[in-house]
Amino acid sequence: MLDKKYNAEEKEQKWQEYWYDNDIYKFEPKENQKIYSIDTPPPTVNGKIHMGHLSSYMHIETIARHHRMKGEAVYFPFGFDDNGLPTERYVEKVIKKRAQELPRAKFIEICLDETKKLEEEFFALYKRAGFSCNLKTHYSSIAPRTQKISQKSFIDLYNKGLVYHAESPSLWCTECRTACAQSELESKDIESTFNYLKFYISGTDEYVTVATTRPEMLCGVCCVFVNPKDIKNIHLLTKKLVVPYFGYEVPVLADDLVDMEKGSGVVMCCTFGDTVDKEWQRKHKLPIKKCFTDDGRMTELAGEFAGMPILEGRQAIIAKLKENDFLIKQENIVHSVSTHERCGTPVEIAVKNQWFIDVLSHKDELYKAGLDLNWYPKSMRARYLNWVENLSWNWCISRQRYFGIPFPVWYCKNCGKPKLADESDLPVDPLKDSPKTPCECGCNEFAPETDVMDTWATSSLTPQISTDLYTNKGFDDTMVPMNLRPNAHDNIRVWDFYTITKSLYHFGKLPWKDLMISGYVTSPDGSKLAKSKGNGADSPQNIIKTYSADVTRYWANNLTLGKDTAFSLVEFDNGKKLVNKIWNASKFVMMFLENYEPKKVNLEVMDKWILARYNELVKKFIGYLDKYEIALAVNELEKFFWNFCDNYIEIVKRRLYNPDVYGEEKCNSAKYACFNVLLGMLKMFAPVLPHITEEIYMDYFAKFENAKSIHATQYLVLDEKFDDEIIANGDKLVELVSKVRQYKSENKASLKAEIEEVTITSNITDFFKQAEPDLVGVCSIRKMNYNDGEYSVELGKIVPPEADAQNQ
RNA sequence: GGGAGUUUAGCUCAGUUGGCUAGAGCAUCUGCCUUACAAGCAGGAGGUCAUAGGUUCGAGUCCUAUAACUCCCACCA
Numbered sequence: 001m002l003d004k005k006y007n008a009e010e011k012e013q014k015w016q017e018y019w020y021d022n023d024i025y026k027f028e029p030k031e032n033q034k035i036y037s038i039d040t041p042p043p044t045v046n047g048k049i050h051m052g053h054l055s056s057y058m059h060i061e062t063i064a065r066h067h068r069m070k071g072e073a074v075y076f077p078f079g080f081d082d083n084g085l086p087t088e089r090y091v092e093k094v095i096k097k098r099a100q101e102l103p104r105a106k107f108i109e110i111c112l113d114e115t116k117k118l119e120e121e122f123f124a125l126y127k128r129a130g131f132s133c134n135l136k137t138h139y140s141s142i143a144p145r146t147q148k149i150s151q152k153s154f155i156d157l158y159n160k161g162l163v164y165h166a167e168s169p170s171l172w173c174t175e176c177r178t179a180c181a182q183s184e185l186e187s188k189d190i191e192s193t194f195n196y197l198k199f200y201i202s203g204t205d206e207y208v209t210v211a212t213t214r215p216e217m218l219c220g221v222c223c224v225f226v227n228p229k230d231i232k233n234i235h236l237l238t239k240k241l242v243v244p245y246f247g248y249e250v251p252v253l254a255d256d257l258v259d260m261e262k263g264s265g266v267v268m269c270c271t272f273g274d275t276v277d278k279e280w281q282r283k284h285k286l287p288i289k290k291c292f293t294d295d296g297r298m299t300e301l302a303g304e305f306a307g308m309p310i311l312e313g314r315q316a317i318i319a320k321l322k323e324n325d326f327l328i329k330q331e332n333i334v335h336s337v338s339t340h341e342r343c344g345t346p347v348e349i350a351v352k353n354q355w356f357i358d359v360l361s362h363k364d365e366l367y368k369a370g371l372d373l374n375w376y377p378k379s380m381r382a383r384y385l386n387w388v389e390n391l392s393w394n395w396c397i398s399r400q401r402y403f404g405i406p407f408p409v410w411y412c413k414n415c416g417k418p419k420l421a422d423e424s425d426l427p428v429d430p431l432k433d434s435p436k437t438p439c440e441c442g443c444n445e446f447a448p449e450t451d452v453m454d455t456w457a458t459s460s461l462t463p464q465i466s467t468d469l470y471t472n473k474g475f476d477d478t479m480v481p482m483n484l485r486p487n488a489h490d491n492i493r494v495w496d497f498y499t500i501t502k503s504l505y506h507f508g509k510l511p512w513k514d515l516m517i518s519g520y521v522t523s524p525d526g527s528k529l530a531k532s533k534g535n536g537a538d539s540p541q542n543i544i545k546t547y548s549a550d551v552t553r554y555w556a557n558n559l560t561l562g563k564d565t566a567f568s569l570v571e572f573d574n575g576k577k578l579v580n581k582i583w584n585a586s587k588f589v590m591m592f593l594e595n596y597e598p599k600k601v602n603l604e605v606m607d608k609w610i611l612a613r614y615n616e617l618v619k620k621f622i623g624y625l626d627k628y629e630i631a632l633a634v635n636e637l638e639k640f641f642w643n644f645c646d647n648y649i650e651i652v653k654r655r656l657y658n659p660d661v662y663g664e665e666k667c668n669s670a671k672y673a674c675f676n677v678l679l680g681m682l683k684m685f686a687p688v689l690p691h692i693t694e695e696i697y698m699d700y701f702a703k704f705e706n707a708k709s710i711h712a713t714q715y716l717v718l719d720e721k722f723d724d725e726i727i728a729n730g731d732k733l734v735e736l737v738s739k740v741r742q743y744k745s746e747n748k749a750s751l752k753a754e755i756e757e758v759t760i761t762s763n764i765t766d767f768f769k770q771a772e773p774d775l776v777g778v779c780s781i782r783k784m785n786y787n788d789g790e791y792s793v794e795l796g797k798i799v800p801p802e803a804d805a806q807n808q
Numbered sequence: 809g810g811g812a813g814u815u816u817a818g819c820u821c822a823g824u825u826g827g828c829u830a831g832a833g834c835a836u837c838u839g840c841c842u843u844a845c846a847a848g849c850a851g852g853a854g855g856u857c858a859u860a861g862g863u864u865c866g867a868g869u870c871c872u873a874u875a876a877c878u879c880c881c882a883c884c885a
Contacts, residue, residue, distance in 0.1 A: 192884080213884055225885085259885075267885035274884055335884055346884095382812055383880060390810090390881055489880080520879090560821085563813080564878075570820070573847090574833055580847055588844030624824090635822065635832080646849075650842090657843075738850090745839055745851040752842050 008548035029073035036067040037075035037482040046086035052521035058556035065687035077466040079139035084455025147427035172350035173340040174296025186341040196328040202240040211263035216314040220289035228254040244326035272349035355398040376628040404452030414443035460498035551575035607673035609730025612722035654777040680716035756796035757783035
């Protein structure tokens with residue numbers, strides 16, 4: 001027997017323990033069983049999880065559970081992305097020290113400790129949310145087995161000529177003191193000034209105007225460009241210009257990329273002020289002039305300004321330009337600047353020895369991959385394609401940091417050639433290990449590569465890393481393509497793009513078939529949720545405690561796929577109502593099913609109606625979920641469920657209560673329908689509301705199916721077929737019941753008030769006659785009359801309560 | 809500047825491939841203690857589906873343009 005009230009907090013935790021202890025979600029594919037595999041997003045271990053993450057995982061959950069209910073073996077692994085810069089920065093904040101201030105080994109040790117603490121918190125939350133991924137074995141992106149896969153990937157790319165080591169311009173963060181990738185950039189609007197400067201033509205007192213937002217880079221000007229089609233400036237090509245204040249001369253060169261309309265049409269080029277400078281440096285073989293140090297200060301090139309931080313240098317130089325009459329005018333502008341997403345610092349371009357994966361020469365294949373993958377929702381494909389089209393940097397994977405996977409590389413001290421580790425020795429740490437064979441040149445002395453790999457160089461291998469937990473095959477593609485990659489839209493250009501790149505490069509195939517892209521949950525005011533805010537009153541832990549995991553899951557699964565939604569607690573009330581209603585309806589129905597024995601019976605028409613409706617629903621429901629339309633699927637189910645409660649149960653209730661009046665057979669018919677429809681609905685609710693459905697199922701239904709959990713069963717598909725008209729006819733009757741209710745309501749009568757007589761004119765008189773006991777019962781009608789003809793209904797007088805009492 | 813999304817009831821949103829009087833929840837109003845549920849039930853009111861054109865027998869749904877908001881990318885001269 002079910003309790004009178006459902007205590008969610010207690011029951012949910014009971015079942016979570018039960019599932020965990022009994023391995024309910026264990027991946028054990030039987031022979032010929034279809035496998036559905038999910039490339040679960042490993043949470044980045046760099047702070048507290050917030051409702052946005054949680055809701056995204058709750059979508060994945062529903063899909064995983066859906067496929068289990070379809071009878072597939074669901075491979076739903078779990079892991080953490082716990083290496084790399086995000087984690088380092090988190091740890092730096094916790095210990096209030098910069099990584100450089102500690103010995104490398106000590107810092108790494110602290111990172112491992114701190115991530116472990118956070119991971120335990122994550123685990124507890126995932127368990128409490130009722131997640132059905134494999135919580136017993138998980139991967140970690142810093143673990144040795146992962147390092148092995150990641151290093152092997154590097155070696156494979158090296159052998160294929162797809163990764164190269166070069167001294168070339170790379171994006172540089174002066175705050176994190178490391179190179180970064182294009183995908184780590186974030187545009188930020190920053191107030192600045194546009195400075196119009198006098199560049200004197202050498203040997204004259206004529207000048208041309210050159211505008212710049214970065215006057216501090218005047219110390220590193222290589223040349224000045226004009227457009228070769230620019231008649232008004234073309235005469236400058238034979239001249240030299242004098243850089244204001246710094247006083248040295250630079251040549252004037254021509255290039256098509258110069259926009260004649262912008263500013264004066266004359267532009268200064270430094271190495272490197274922006275992406276175009278990078279292009280020009282390469283194209284025109286310009287000298288490289290380094291204006292900044294790695295930690296963002298002016299170099300000796302800046303003379304008296306050397307040592308100043310960039311911004312300070314800019315102000316100081318502007319002051320000098322003004323003083324010396326080089327500044328024609330200044331405009332205040334707000335322009336968007338590429339900043340490092342981890343720290344918000346404007347990114348510079350620095351020439352460094354870095355490792356790059358070549359993506360620019362494979363744009364076409366990468367673009368095509370986007371076309372070949374199934375994106376849900378479809379519109380997300382455009383974001384991917386847009387990103388690939390706009391790629392302008394090869395993927396820099398080396399980081400001048402500490403807590404990451406080391407490159408399996410040493411450099412020969414004699415010839416400088418990189419020496420790669422032997423695959424059988426992986427994982428290696430070049431700082432601790434040494435190559436086993438000498439260099440080709442015969443030299444046996446090596447310097448270790450001290451850079452570590454970018455975290456995405458590893459997490460782009462999650463199809464390999466996660467399936468390795470099951471196959472133990474390491475760097476391997478037997479379970480690839482996986483069925484699903486789920487993530488939020490911010491990861492399209494990062495995790496998705498990099499995973500696609502690696503999978504194509506290594507195995508020549510797509511990493512998955514489908515991508516399910518969730519939207520963001522924003523604060524009620526529309527601003528981004530941040531991990532730093534995630535621990536307040538609206539923390540996932542608190543929400544689940546207050547509203548239960550099931551209700552939270554219901555909320556998450558009502559969000560439209562791919563769309564950002566402002567977080568609002570109001571939405572949780574629907575879920576609470578639904579859970580409560582499922583409990584009460586089940587309790588009620590099960591009251592009549594105590595000695596129920598499943599067997600075929602002669603069905604009454606309204607019982608056929610609800611079963612036919614159910615059949616229709618199951619098809620629709622599964623169809624929606626197969627297309628990742630979770631909200632629509634749940635919506636359909638809910639509509640059906642409410643119809644079941646408010647109409648069907650009300651209609652058959654009397655038959656269930658009074659077998660002596662209606663006859664045993666009619667009562668059994670209702671029981672049959674109730675049993676199957678309730679069981680069927682519970683199974684459909686199970687992916688979204690795994691706890692309450694489990695409680696009800698295990699209390700009553702489990703014994704009929706000999707199952708140890710509702711989540712170990714499949715959707716209920718009935719083998720009965722029904723006449724096509726039964727649904728329309730049944731709906732007609734429900735409509736009639738509604739009409740009678742309205743009639744009573746308008747007359748302010750109680751719903752149980754009796755009606756003298758009702759006359760139905762229709763061409764389905766047979767149907768109404770068959771349903772008469774139900775109709776008369778639910779509407780309290782004393783006498784029914786039937787006519788054939790065009791549909792109409794005549795309602796007789798409502799019997800006044802007093803008269804009713806007298807008649808009794 | 810390029811691309812995507814959104815715009816439907818007072819609020820939050822559903823509305824597959826164009827098809828009968830446009831839906832739900834919340835809020836509001838009116839009734840009802842009806843042998844599961846008052847955290848409930850029944851009923852009502854509330855919308856020229858952003859705007860303007862077009863295609864069609866028929867448009868919230870397709871096409872074109874416009875506006876507002878959001879996001880992604882590019883823009884640092």
